[in-house]
Amino acid sequence: MPDAADVWRTLVRPYVDARIESDPRQFFGEMAGTHLGDSMISRSTSAATMANRRHALDIRLGQMDHLLIQLLLAGSIRGQYGKRKVDVPPGSISLLDLGQTLDTRTDSLTTITLTVPRDRLPTSLRGRNLHGIVLPPEDGATQLLASHLQALMTHAPRLTHTAMAAHVNAALMMLCGGLSQPVPATADTQESVRDSMRRLAQRQIERHLDSDQISPEHIATAIGVSRAALYRLFERDGGVRAYIQARRLDRCFDELLLSTGSRIIIADLAYRHGFSSESVFSRAFRRRFEMSPGEVRTRAQRARASQHLDTNGTPDVTTVRAWLESIRGYPAATIQTG
Structure with a gap:
């Protein structure tokens, strides 16, 4: 039977890899939450000092495209959210993007967290890097959103x-206010048009990602826009060529995750996806994922092996995995360890 600390680490694993640094025998943790359709509101308390990390491998394995809006009621969070240094005091609200990395230390915590899929965000926020933004506790907009999150946690069931759905929307509008992001109808409509054109271009890229003939000119012609307009659609990605390379690297990553043994030859993988050499591929891969192709293959094998731990049979673990990995259905539940 796993101890409380091991159960807790497994409970939060879809979010972070948590390492408990204080005496695990003294650990206590509690988590409660309610599904809100495609979102979730949850409250968690943990009595321990922990190091928390979220790697590129976790992101690819988890396939979760969500934003966490987290109110810190007690404790502290310090470290890095992606490239942003954070120092989160009680009463503040921090934003955590599950599509980005994290490396923090936390003392005993109590939090309320609203987990929202990215496509639920107001269009004015979707192009922003929200990861690691902290709304200060003294701001009126922060206090208003904090009050709403606490009330939602209480009354959601x-x-x-x-x-x-209405109360999730209200929280997102309050977040816009806290970030000083007005959402006028005309700007929102224009952004929706750009989002639609970008999705068209993305579908065209996915359809021809394995072709060595794919090019910005081909994509622009296929969706009926100029090259300049196409570039603007992918400007935040560094341009359409950078986006294509990133998607090819993602495919390579996924192939390595699914590989067994050492059957995939890295050089073959590089040439099949349009890279001129194994060294060029490996450098680009490390820039994107902060690890080499060989490291991904090794760590994926270890991750598969760890899925057979006894904690898989713990009912609480099964419940929370269902919460975090699918966010479907509407049951309320409470989990306690310790």
């Missing part, structure tokens, strides 16, 4: 599905 008794809300109708329609009311749940």
Whole structure:
């Protein structure tokens, strides 16, 4: 039977890899939450000092494209959210993007977290790097959102599905206010058009990603825009060529994750995906994922082996995995360890 600390680490594993640094025999943790349709509101308390990390491998394995809006009620969080240094005091609200890396230390914590899929965000926020933004506790907008999150946590189990959606929308509008992001209708409409064109281009890229004939000119012609307009659609990615390379690297990453043994030859993988040499591929791969192709293959094998731990049979672990990995359905649940 796993101890409380091991169960907790497994509970939060879809979010972070948590290493408990204080005496694990003294650990206590509690988590409660309610599904809100495609979102989730949860409250968690943990009595321990922990180091928390989220690697590129975790991101690819988890396939979770969500934003966490986290109110810190007690404790502290210090470290790096991606490239942003954070020092989160009680009463503040921090934003955590599950599509980015994390490396923090936390003392005993109590948090309320609203987990929202990225496509639920107002369009004015989708192009922003929100990871690691901290709303200060003294700001009125922060206090308003904090009050709403606490009330939502309390009353969510008794809300109708329609009311749940409305209160999630209200929280997102308050977040816009805290970030000083007005969302006028005209700008929102223009952004929606750009999002639609970008999705068209992305589908075209995915359809021809294995072809050595894919080019910005080909994509622009296929979706009926100029090269300049196409570049603007992918400007935040460094341009369409950079986006294509990133998607090819993602495919290589996924192939390595699914590989067994050492059957994939790295050089063959590089040439099949349009790289001129294994060294060029390896440098680009490390820049994107902060590890080499060989390291990904090795760590993926270890991750698969760890799935057979006894904690898989713990009912609480199964429940929380279902919460975090699917965010479907509407049951309320409470989990306690310790």
